[in-house]
Amino acid sequence: MYRAHDTLLDREVAFAVIKTVGFEQTSKERISREAQAMGRLGVHPNIVAVLDLGQEGDGSPYMVTELMGGGDIEGVLEEAEENRLSLERTIEIGKAVCEGLEFAHARGIVHRDLKPGNVWLTEDGTAKIGDFGLAVMTDRSRLTREGMMVGTVSYMPPEQATGGEITPKADLYSLGAMLYEMVTGRPPFLGDDEVAIIGQHINTAPVAPTWHNGNCPRPLEALVMRLLSKDPSERPDSAQDVLNALDTIDLTARGETVERDANSLESLAGGVFVGRQAEMDQLKAALEDVLGGSGRLVTLVGEPGIGKTRISEELATYAGLRGAQVLWGRCYETGGQPPYWPWIQAIRSYVRETDPEELRCQMGSSASVIAEVVTDVKDRLPDLQPAPQMDDPDSTRFRLFDSITSFLKTASNTWPLVLVLDDLHWSDRPSLTFLEFMAREIGQSRLLIVATYRDMELNRRHPLSVTLGDLSRERLFERVLLRGLSEADIARFIEIASGINAPQELSATIRRHTEGNPLFVTEVVRELVQSGELAANVSSGSSTWSVRIPEGVREVIGRRLDRLSERANEMPTTAAVVGRDFRLDTLKGLVENTTEGQLLDVLDESLDAKIIEELSDAVGHYQFTHALMQETLTSELSLTRRVRLHARIAETLEALYGDQVEENASELAYHYVEAEAVLGSEKLLRYSVVGVNRQWKPTVRRKPWPTSSVLNQPSKERPTIR
Ligand SMILES: Nc1ncnc2c1ncn2[C@@H]1O[C@H](COP(=O)(O)OP(=O)(O)OP(=O)(O)O)[C@@H](O)[C@H]1O
Ligand SMILES: [Mg+2]
Numbered sequence: 001m002y003r004a005h006d007t008l009l010d011r012e013v014a015f016a017v018i019k020t021v022g023f024e025q026t027s028k029e030r031i032s033r034e035a036q037a038m039g040r041l042g043v044h045p046n047i048v049a050v051l052d053l054g055q056e057g058d059g060s061p062y063m064v065t066e067l068m069g070g071g072d073i074e075g076v077l078e079e080a081e082e083n084r085l086s087l088e089r090t091i092e093i094g095k096a097v098c099e100g101l102e103f104a105h106a107r108g109i110v111h112r113d114l115k116p117g118n119v120w121l122t123e124d125g126t127a128k129i130g131d132f133g134l135a136v137m138t139d140r141s142r143l144t145r146e147g148m149m150v151g152t153v154s155y156m157p158p159e160q161a162t163g164g165e166i167t168p169k170a171d172l173y174s175l176g177a178m179l180y181e182m183v184t185g186r187p188p189f190l191g192d193d194e195v196a197i198i199g200q201h202i203n204t205a206p207v208a209p210t211w212h213n214g215n216c217p218r219p220l221e222a223l224v225m226r227l228l229s230k231d232p233s234e235r236p237d238s239a240q241d242v243l244n245a246l247d248t249i250d251l252t253a254r255g256e257t258v259e260r261d262a263n264s265l266e267s268l269a270g271g272v273f274v275g276r277q278a279e280m281d282q283l284k285a286a287l288e289d290v291l292g293g294s295g296r297l298v299t300l301v302g303e304p305g306i307g308k309t310r311i312s313e314e315l316a317t318y319a320g321l322r323g324a325q326v327l328w329g330r331c332y333e334t335g336g337q338p339p340y341w342p343w344i345q346a347i348r349s350y351v352r353e354t355d356p357e358e359l360r361c362q363m364g365s366s367a368s369v370i371a372e373v374v375t376d377v378k379d380r381l382p383d384l385q386p387a388p389q390m391d392d393p394d395s396t397r398f399r400l401f402d403s404i405t406s407f408l409k410t411a412s413n414t415w416p417l418v419l420v421l422d423d424l425h426w427s428d429r430p431s432l433t434f435l436e437f438m439a440r441e442i443g444q445s446r447l448l449i450v451a452t453y454r455d456m457e458l459n460r461r462h463p464l465s466v467t468l469g470d471l472s473r474e475r476l477f478e479r480v481l482l483r484g485l486s487e488a489d490i491a492r493f494i495e496i497a498s499g500i501n502a503p504q505e506l507s508a509t510i511r512r513h514t515e516g517n518p519l520f521v522t523e524v525v526r527e528l529v530q531s532g533e534l535a536a537n538v539s540s541g542s543s544t545w546s547v548r549i550p551e552g553v554r555e556v557i558g559r560r561l562d563r564l565s566e567r568a569n570e571m572p573t574t575a576a577v578v579g580r581d582f583r584l585d586t587l588k589g590l591v592e593n594t595t596e597g598q599l600l601d602v603l604d605e606s607l608d609a610k611i612i613e614e615l616s617d618a619v620g621h622y623q624f625t626h627a628l629m630q631e632t633l634t635s636e637l638s639l640t641r642r643v644r645l646h647a648r649i650a651e652t653l654e655a656l657y658g659d660q661v662e663e664n665a666s667e668l669a670y671h672y673v674e675a676e677a678v679l680g681s682e683k684l685l686r687y688s689v690v691g692v693n694r695q696w697k698p699t700v701r702r703k704p705w706p707t708s709s710v711l712n713q714p715s716k717e718r719p720t721i722r
Helices: 025-040 073-079 087-106 168-184 194-203 218-227 239-248 262-270 277-291 308-321 341-353 356-373 376-380 393-414 429-444 463-473 487-498 504-514 518-530 533-540 551-562 566-578 584-590 596-608 627-635 639-660 665-674 682-693
Strands: 002-006 011-017 050-055 061-066 119-121 127-129 296-301 325-330 417-422 447-453 478-481 581-583 612-614 621-624
Touching (some): 073 119, 087 127, 168 239, 194 308, 296 429, 341 417, 504 518, 504 627, 566 621, 566 627, 581 584, 584 596, 584 639
Parallel strands (some): 296 447
Antiparallel strands (some): 011 061, 119 127, 612 621
């Protein structure tokens, strides 16, 4: 864009060449045609006037428009305090945009890329919409090539992201997003990349604007939220309606402080997706392979709450943008589902959404066989004859496997398919046998199978372990292991979810407590936001952070521990009082009436359940897999029992260390401190002094947090862990 001088009419104008390098001839022609349509749009005080159109020597179209001396709204927002505008100015600009849109819509023209960067101000502050229709011509808004998406997607209506029909209501959504940003200083959805943002446009309700700006009047908030409806039919009918609504908003009525309602809090963290760059890259690469005709099986593995389902959803959004259809199948812990349940669910959703004739073509003679398992096929193709009976169960099963496989392969020819099988650790056996069969068959198809499971649920005898073992020998799948979010991811999460810039100490503290498990991070951050502590501490510049472990988190951990047999439950509780890590020798001294063999069995059970893990530095050295695990266990003990245990541990360790007590003084001091009520303070003082003199550095053992002050208190006044 250049500022130019029109010598003929002696006026200042803007001159822009539309970049068409690398575009096909047809696209160039389309651009010219659309540019002409814009030219024909006519003159309106709220639309940047096109003064001339033409072609450069190389065929690139150029355009001369009136000069907008006040710059665009994007620039204005950047400069503004808190990146927001006054409510008066917001409404004024909103109304001007409505006038322009109403005029264009009445002439059958949809903008399709309305955003602050496309709304311009004249020298005297009148807002005008520019770049009408240009975005679509250059196809900027859809993912057309691998990971390609140019420009911002912050204002993109969901129907545009999913390739649905674009009507004038698309512009109304974008207007809603723009109003949202002018009022709150941030667009409705933030994310680390385009897909993360688009996913929220499609699936997540925005947080009410008053959450970010308490001054926003309720009627304006309601209007913005209606404009941001996912379903176009729920948005206002026309730009004129929005204009009328904006006209009636009474700004003098604001000032009452608005209650932040719980619903908007719920959605605060709901749609956020942070980090996971490497894992997403791996998944995207697998998808690209599949689009190119090489089917793939990928497993997503990790502990509960680590984000297996969430990253699958993110992949599903991306796959949708890349033109694939995504089918979901879930397994349940409760049991009682028929065999092949996850497969049935996935196929069923496909069957329901596909035209019967197309389905008939894709299934061919297999339809009747598939219908025996997926009964919906019968509903769609009522004239189906029953499949001939077979005597031998193996042949019957083979026929079923072969029928479903060839159907899915054929279906994926028309439309690439992504099948997400969630929580496979709860799957029935037949489903796993079929997965094994499929994995060997999908090589030449456009099928991506994504299977998620909790590794902690699998021991060597688990049917899924057997399936995966076989498949991995044949290198038939790729495993993506999910670990905790990093400190930077957590900081980003807080920023996106609450709009508050998290100090480094806070994200470090949260990371330490939760080990980056997103479920726990979400809960902890929600609690901090809900209690108002986050905002209060940030504004007071506090540098020490206390993090409460919310009920929900303890429940999750508790459930994992509930799976252990009774005896196996006792051992970790004792071990937890010893510390985050502990030794077999120490335990032997602490548990009575138990042989070493029994103790090892119990440890094996906890190892299998991934409650503890072996440390590689020495034989018989273990640690809890999760800091929260140890905390929860100690918190379940009454104060008296805990103090007694500390006393026994202190004495056992003292005996074990023998003449090496000095080297281990700090550890001993810790247990003597906790056991003071039972053992008195003599040894506590002795070891504390030695510990200080030896300048012990806490590199050897990690101490548990001072749990006695924390988790056993009535929940209302729970003090906090530092
Ligand atoms: N990368 C992420 N960014 C932000 N939030 C996330 C992320 N990953 C997961 N979450 C959130 O953490 C919570 C737990 O994630 P999710 O349900 O995907 O875990 P899971 O691994 O599927 O657990 P389970 O084994 O119990 O099924 C959800 O609320 C989810 O939205
Ligand atoms: Mg899940």
